[in-house]
Amino acid sequence: MSPTTVAVRAGFRRGAIELRNTFTNAQDLWGYLFPTLILVVTIFFMRGSTVPGTDFSLGARTLPSALGMGLAFGGLIALAQQLVVEREDGTLLRAKATPNGMLGYLVGKLTLMSTTALASMLIQLVPSLFLVDGLRLTSAGAWLTLLWVAVLGLVATLPLGAVIGSLIESARNLGLVMLPMMGLIALSGIFYPINGYPGWLQAVAQVFPIYWLGLGMRSALLPDALAAVELGGSWRHLETLGVLGSWAVLGLVLAPVVLRRMARRESGSRVAARRERAMRQVF
Template structure:
């Protein structure tokens, strides 16, 4: 198992380095940062209700939390789905502890990509947005544990979704609910302005809590007044994200083992044949 873990880490680092040599991957790093800056530009004259604080500056940390959730849920699911379709998972299955090494590699890759994307968005924001800053060691510590716990809470769920989706063209099964949750989770506008029943739905899922956690690390303390309970609710953030992390870490290995057992050369060949028929 130690050898498989080392192989997985090495594989993840290699795949991460390769993203810097691929134009599509580089664009995937830059595109979210560009879109976020454009959104903030159009929000430059808006303020958080009841304050004179820029709504754009409030949106930036929320979007960082959204990016962590998106990376853990969607990127991980897409990676597993594509590798399942092209036979990569079948090859990993044939190697002793190959699935363990494969998963560690994917976790390394997705975590690295998520941190790079976060940095590309955070650094410009710290320079161009008034009121946005990491306030001392406590701010950096808060940002670190929110990002780490958020990844642990979302990547296993993303792996489960990737194991359950038969091909990459069905990713809308994840994307549509994801867009809906983003809309109600207070990412672009304070959640306290939504109906109470929508607030309760949003608080069940990690996206809201990741946005709240990153806001607590990057915004002035007085901005907590526009949050639910006028508080950053760190204990609740740890609790909800922790529950999702435990749930995912318990269920994901079971689902992935069952998915791996069902993989065979004939299944991979059938999927390739269907893909070729669609192209033709």
């Protein structure tokens, strides 16, 4: 058996262990349930509003958009947070010290983050179904679209999250990523159609994967008549596939290079220096 195969198998085992620890930890479980509570409350207060030009509930439109946002957030931010924290506490340095350890570490993290992202999506979807009507859930095509959009969205965002986590030196700098992320969410039509935005804002929103994840989820769960309120008057599946696929290729090309560069720079002295800086800031 080749060393690479051994590392990949070790990575899957590592991911399974971390999943078991996550799903048996009350704090982690609350982290998955809290966004569901926020989403349910949001949909509840939007239940009386309608999508402009239709009598369709704005809350029902928000649900699939929020599911796409959750996948993007889990891929881009959650993995970055894990990498930054475990770089500070020396976990990455220990992984680097074993043969093909970084490969196994990355496979484990991708297993953990992709599974938890999909589980979070289901946790948010199930209770929301009792609050909104008109979702297209009896069609096999709807579930197939939901599946390929979710999988492609994770492939597009998880490598980018690894790149972001590799470039950030300290967990205290994650706010530099969160602020632009919140801005992109506001621009991406998650809570309201972007048709009324200026053309240049629409163009900016369509560059990034958040908009296309939201659009893909809406195409899976909403009636076909709602495509009329989207840009271009259609669900634009080919464009969704093209943009998310392009981000996936970019991330898969960049992530190994950036991760290897980050791993080469890690040393015991750098970990100790980070701990010393953190202690000074605490005291």
